[in-house]
Amino acid sequence: MGAHLPALVQKRDYILGLVRREEERFRRTLESGHQLLDTELESSTVLSGATAFKLHDTYGFPIELTAEIAAERGITVDLEGFEKEMEAQRERARAAWKGGDTAAAEMLYRDILETHGLTDFRGYEEEQTRGRILAILADGEYTDRAEEGRMVEIFLDRTVFYGESGGQVGDTGVIETETGTVLVGDTKHAVQGLHGHRGQVVKGYVAPGQDAVATIDSPRREAIRKSHTGTHVLHWALRDVLGDHATQAGSLVEPGRLRFDFSHFSAVAPQEMAQIELEINERLVANHEVQTVVTSREEAQQMGALAFFGDKYGEIVRVVKVGDFSTEFCGGTHTRTSGQVGPLILVSEGSIGSNMRRVEALTGMAAYQHLARVRQTLEEAGGLIKAPNPLEVPQRLEALLEKMSGLEEQLDAIKAQRTGSLAEEIARGAAKVGEASLVVASAGEMDPNALRQLALGVRDRLSGPWVVVVGSTFSGKGALVGVASKDLQERGVSAGEILAAGAPALGGGGSRDPELAQAGGPNGANLDAALDAIREEAGRRLSAL
Structure with a gap:
């Protein structure tokens, strides 16, 4: 089989690895x-x-x-x-x-093709051409006259409008006759080689048989050219950095941006993305010539042109070469040199399926505008942190983060000292109930984590059997933490059960852990009532021992 399919031999290790991963x-x-x-x-x-x-x-x-x-x-x-x-x-x-209506439309398209033949596409060399309207479809059927405001699909004998294919979006523009104007919003292959111009009559009327002038949106086409040539250079760079297995699996080529799907078994590392972007822009700045060759499929393969699995090619094919490094089968429109692409900036990379990745990029003015926004954002950030040179922002930010970290440590130390002092003060106010010490106190405004540390601090300052309950408010909510000594737990005293007496006042509930329990609810204003209920319940339980 290798003699007939040499690619199987060349990619043997990659294929085996892919199969193993799929099996797993x-x-x-x-x-x-x-x-x-x-x-x-x-x-x-x-x-x-x-x-x-x-x-x-x-x-x-x-x-x-x-x-x-x-x-x-x-x-x-x-x-x-x-x-x-x-x-x-x-x-x-x-x-x-x-397919419903799609099937009916397919029949009309086939009828137009059989009656008039394929569209004579002049869009590689021209951006405006004269032709004749062969047929007009509106509302899924033929029409002899389309008035202003009507949505139509127009078929010409010749056109400069590129029909969406190979990932490249269709052209937009205008079709004008002596009696009317159609604003074309999209161009598609109704069937391969038959261009359907979809748009709206914006002036007068149009009818089959009329002579027409078809003009594409030239600036938009130029932006698309940049993205399509950029796609070819991106494909080359992916294969150069990641390996020959990183072949195209799909693409979308639009004005100023592109999306490229390719086969790869893992996420592209940041350093790999940086290398890919670097190699792309090096090739673009070098301003290599972009050549188009129409030749036989066999000769194209001998030239080393990349063909893509699933695509169908005739005996005569179109090949696009960028410098001496990229040669691909392609029917799309391209710049004359790689430098006309302008910068190409990779903006995202991610998985779209098993062993399939997707990168998105900006080209031309869209790429420049993206870089300008990044620069503006960096300058604004620099102004906020007093870094006049945008290149100093990372260094200045690192210094601020270090300073913030030090301040946070100091703040934590102050909080710990305050918690320790408060714990000492609360522990001194412990009441005696029989042999046990009972502490039920409010800590004021304090978050639940700090409240837990406070309860443990009070516990550590007591001796003998004890029960400690402290409460606080935080963002309008109420919180409770209770702890009970081990000897009291052995005699049936549970911190969780004691807290349960006050939790309802806060509008909530809590844990039932006998040693260390927490409770809380949304009604922080009722904290004093909750503590009073807990004080009464704890006193009752300790008195009964």
Whole structure:
């Protein structure tokens, strides 16, 4: 097979690694399915058809396997329900395939193609051309006259409008006749090679048979050219940095921006992204010539042109070369030199599926405007932190963060000292109830974490059996923390049960831990009432010992 498909030999290690990773993913999927099946089998005597379908559709379990596993445990499978789910899925697939109005439009497109032939595309060399209106579709049918305001799809014998294909968006512009003007908002291949100009009649009327002047939006086309040539250079750089396996899997080429999908088995590291962007812009600044060659498919392959899996090519193909480093099959529009792309800035990278990544980038003026916004933001940040030179912002920010860290440490030390002093003061106010010390006190405004530390600080300053409860308010809410000595716990005293007496006053609840419990609620204004209830409950329990 290698003799006929040399790419299999060249990519042997990559393919094997890919297969191993897919096997591992599928194994994990099966394990997840087994867990679902085990859970369902433990909780019912009949496995539902919906569950059997989910195992089949999501986890790859054949229904025979599911039935066999269930039978081993004496459980039946609702096969009738499973078949209903399968039929529902088939219906969804059939409905999606039928296409409704799309199928009717396809018939009209085929009729236009058979009657008039393919569109003569002049858009590689020209941005305006004269032609004739062959047919007009409106509301899904032919029309002999389209008046102002009507949405139409116009077919010309020749055009400069590029129809969306190969990831490149369709052109926009105007079509003008002696009697009217159509503003074209998009151009698509109704069928391959037949250009449909979709837009609105904005003046007068248009009709089949009229002579027309078709003019594209030239600045928009130029921005698209920049993005398309930039896409080819990006593809080269990805393969150069990541490896030859990083081949194109899809793209979107728009004015000023591009999206590029490629095969790769892991996230692209930041240093790799930086290297890719560097290599791209080095090639752009070098201003390499961009050449277009129309040749046979066999000769193009001998030139080393990259063809993409899933794309269909005729015997005569168009090849775009950027310098001596990028050669690809391509039917899109391009700049004459790489320097005309302007800067290309990578703005994002992420996963879109198994072993599939996506990068997005800006080109030309969009890239410059992005850099200008970044610079402006950096200058504004520099002004806030008193760094007059934007390049000094990281250094200045690092110094501020170090200073802030030191201040936070000082603040923590002050808080700890204050908490310690407050704990000492509260501990001195402990009341004696029998042999035990009882502390029930308010700490004022304090967050729950600090309140917990305060309770432990009071505990550490008491001797003998004790119960400590402290409360605080924080952002309008109330918080309670209680602790009880081990010897009192052994005699049935629980910090959690004591707090339960006051938690309702705060409009909340708490934990039931006998040693260290916390409680709280939204009604911080009722903290004193909550502490009074706790003081009464704790006194009652300690008096009963």
